[in-house]
Amino acid sequence: MKKVPERRCVICYESKPKKDLIRIVKPKDEGVSVDLTGKKAGRGAYICNSLECLEKAEKSNRFAKVFETEVDKKIYLELRDLIGSK
Template sequence: MSTKKIPLRQCVGCSEMKSKKEMIRVLKTPEEELILDTTGRKNGRGAYLCPSMECFKKAVKSKGLERSFKMAIPKEVYETLEKEMEQFG
């Protein structure tokens, strides 16, 4: 019996490694749209954030999401993501 490996992901805000289940996935769809993926199963490029506003603000300040997705992110998108993040933290 081997123990099941828990997938770890790095937060783009605080750079801490945590299990995938503890984090929120920000998703870039093939249409270049950024959304929160609550299921963690949608198609597209994902970046992970801790479910706290503090980490979200750090990610915005350090451009962590922009680096993950290799694209400039408009201010309106950040505002939309911030509203969605408020439901978690």
């Protein structure tokens, strides 16, 4: 049986198939960005494709903690657009 690769959302800690999550990546020499291909090199984190998790992430600025760096607010806007369009 083929196993679907699962990743864990950094907000609700639920494991889900990769396609139900959005990857955020922090390449070594760049800022944090949304990784639409899921293949960008760097440290990655996943968030559910849900406004609920996004709002929690935004409120606590969770990605700044996850990546231990400052995160541009536009990341959250970008995610909001993405989630709203799916």
